[in-house]
Amino acid sequence: MAATEKEILQVRELTKSFYGVAANDKVSFSLRNGEVHGLLGENGAGKSTLCSILAGLYRPDSGDVILNSERIRFRSPLDASNMGIGMVHQHFKLISSFTVAENMVLGLNAKSRNISLGTVEDEVRELARQYGLDVEPSAHVWQLSVGEQQRVEILRQLFRGARILILDEPTAVLAPQECDRLFEAVRHMVERDHSVILVSHKMDEILSNTDRVTVLVGGRNAGTLRTNETDAAELAKLMIGSDHLPKLANKSLRRFVESTPVLTIRDLEVIGDRGTEAVSGASLEVLSGQIVGVAGVAGNGQREFQQAIVGRRQISGGSIMLRGRDITQLSSRARSRSGLAYVPEDRLGTGLASGLTLEENLILKSYNEPPYSHRGVLSTAVITAAAEKLVKDFDIRGARSGMPVSLMSGGNLQKAILARELSRPHDLLLAASPTRGLDLAATASVRQHIRADTEKGGAVLLFSEDLGEIVELSDLILVLAGGRIVGSYTPATLDISELGLLMTGAKVHN
Ligand SMILES: Nc1ncnc2c1ncn2[C@@H]1O[C@H](COP(=O)(O)OP(=O)(O)OP(=O)(O)O)[C@@H](O)[C@H]1O
Ligand SMILES: [Mg+2]
Incomplete structure (x- = not known):
């Protein structure tokens, strides 16, 4: 150089x-x-x-x-x-x-x-x-x-x-x-x-x-x-400050014998910003206790796929069911209320309200529900206690009272979204690159939280460009290329080089 x-x-x-x-x-x-x-x-x-x-x-x-x-x-x-x-x-x-x-x-x-x-x-x-x-x-x-x-x-x-x-x-x-x-x-x-x-x-x-x-x-x-x-x-x-790096927990072999479908997507069609088809006839199912990872190179429909699931983008065909209920026509707020938790890739844009404090953000979606609110009156003590617990559990650092979250470091913002979404009652967690920008310790802890979520019967649909993350966490790996699901692997059938080819071999739409 x-x-x-x-x-x-x-x-x-x-x-x-x-x-x-x-x-x-x-x-x-x-x-x-x-x-x-x-x-x-x-x-x-x-x-x-x-x-x-x-x-x-x-x-x-x-x-x-x-x-x-x-x-x-x-x-x-x-x-x-x-x-x-x-x-x-x-x-x-x-x-x-x-x-x-x-x-x-x-x-x-x-x-x-x-x-x-x-x-x-x-x-x-x-x-x-x-x-x-x-x-x-x-x-x-x-x-x-x-x-x-x-x-x-x-x-x-x-x-x-x-x-x-x-x-x-x-x-x-x-x-x-x-x-x-x-x-x-x-x-x-x-x-x-x-x-x-x-x-x-x-x-x-x-x-x-x-x-x-x-x-x-x-x-x-x-x-x-x-x-x-x-x-x-x-x-x-x-x-x-030490060479003792946190060890990533071994993936336990989970079984889904009695599992019920939490999320069922059939023949999803979504149009992208440029008027072209971004998702074409995609179907998938996430069972209770299961982590389904969607691997793919950015720009292959991931963003539109996620937006369609959470109701931030109109779909042009297909259906989305959450615990057997058709949510295709529901607003994004209603979907969130019916048990859809979402950790978006865009932390400050759609994830958090940048002008509010950490505490406010942590209860943003549940402030008008008990125990935070009784007959329309907010309980500050309960809110503060709940926020403090999340800050501790998720090791969120750098927040000060009265400080807007937009001033927190990138990684800590990501932890805050996860804390909020995982702590609300939910059936499905949709997570997009949940550890992007996190350091080693925080990455290990976020992955642990995601795993713990499924151990309690939750279901996770994980989009990530980090193939290592997908492989480490997923019970089922789907490959998205050119807006289509072009491959599917379990840990037992996984062939990384073939998966890589599927991911990259497909023409990237532009
Ligand atoms: N404008 C600000 N107001 C208040 N606190 C701030 C502001 N900017 C940064 N901080 C605090 O200063 C500390 C350092 O933050 P900084 O964003 O520089 O970290 P970083 O190394 O870039 O972290 P990351 O890897 O998470 O992006 C953090 O505790 C953060 O909360
Ligand atoms: Mg930074």
């Missing part, structure tokens, strides 16, 4: 506290010209906070940021952007009703906004070609897949002349093939003298795509190492 020893960006003893707790605690860090620098750390370790300071989003309480040997203070993200630092956030910040090109110029000052959209489109097309970030500049953002939206975010920063790109957990939302494409784009960036900060929870990703890696623990730098001089074991040890 093109990395040199020259430091382009330095951070000295940066401290940033929220509600009296330090998210960054005298953290020091440096970025070299042309390097990919990995940032590792458990949920809540302060990775996003550090990145946000570098991108001008937060002002540090103390410490220095030095760019090209000059001490700087950003007053806004625009400041940082003008100095060549651009960040792609964990939660995208695009305006979905605008086109790709319109999003490029969004927030730029009036002078630069004067360029015609046609010119912007041409420039974006050229950038897309150079960096291998394929996307149509005239498309509306709402039409794009998550992977495409991410490419738009990256292009947006490149369009604005970013020399330093900060990617906060970019692969958490991507399918394996898309990850490869992203890292190819990252290589194009460093070849063109850009420097990249890459936040990730995936050790192999850090090991194969970075030049150096910094581990954050509790807001401090626990060590910066050359990637080719370290390995997963050493990094894990640094990260959790």
Whole structure:
């Protein structure tokens, strides 16, 4: 790689506290010209906070940021952007009703906004070609897949002349093939003298795509190492302060002899955003006590499938039954009330109410039911006690009284959704990439919660792009490709390479 020893960006003893707790605690860090620098750390370790300071989003309480040997203070993200630092956030910040090109110029000052959209489109097309970030500049953002939206975010920063790109957990939302494409784009960036900060929870990703890696623990730098001089074991040890990683529980062999169907879907047809068929004639059944995993590459109908099940998208054919009751015509609220719990992929968009506190979010769906409410009167004591128990059971960290959940770390948000959905009475849990963005310990704990749910007779329909997760949890694995269920395996009949072929062999619809 093109990395040199020259430091382009330095951070000295940066401290940033929220509600009296330090998210960054005298953290020091440096970025070299042309390097990919990995940032590792458990949920809540302060990775996003550090990145946000570098991108001008937060002002540090103390410490220095030095760019090209000059001490700087950003007053806004625009400041940082003008100095060549651009960040792609964990939660995208695009305006979905605008086109790709319109999003490029969004927030730029009036002078630069004067360029015609046609010119912007041409420039974006050229950038897309150079960096291998394929996307149509005239498309509306709402039409794009998550992977495409991410490419738009990256292009947006490149369009604005970013020399330093900060990617906060970019692969958490991507399918394996898309990850490869992203890292190819990252290589194009460093070849063109850009420097990249890459936040990730995936050790192999850090090991194969970075030049150096910094581990954050509790807001401090626990060590910066050359990637080719370290390995997963050493990094894990640094990260959790011990080499004793939590063991994943062995999957118990469950039997479904007396099981009854909880979810029955027949011949489901769903139209996607672009008017084409996203799900075509899909049928499946989830039995009580069973985890059914749906494997597939993103963009093969998973999103539309889930939306149809929870009632957020009209279906054009077929039926959905929950415990023998046809819920096809019910509203999403009514489905939720009839026993459908949902952990969506989009944590802040559809999962949580970003302006409410954690406590409020945890009882969001049950606040008007006993024991939280009696004859229309909310019982604050009961609510607080229930919320406290969930926070403890699910190890949700970083919430403070009165603080909106939107300020919590990505991983802790995910735990909060799970806590809320699993704690409500439900027959079926529909979970989409439930451990995406979680660290090792949190991943193990979330999987344990999901398993425990089925041990009590619940049923789980799991969508995940993480094949390892599907294999580890599922009693039955279905393969979704091109909107169709093209394969089905039990743990006994599982053939991973065949499954991989089914997943990827099918043409990805676009
Ligand atoms: N704007 C904010 N207001 C209040 N607290 C915050 C804010 N931003 C971050 N925090 C807190 O600071 C701590 C560090 O959070 P941060 O988002 O930096 O972690 P992270 O390492 O990115 O974690 P994750 O892997 O879960 O994304 C957390 O406890 C979080 O709740
Ligand atoms: Mg984060």
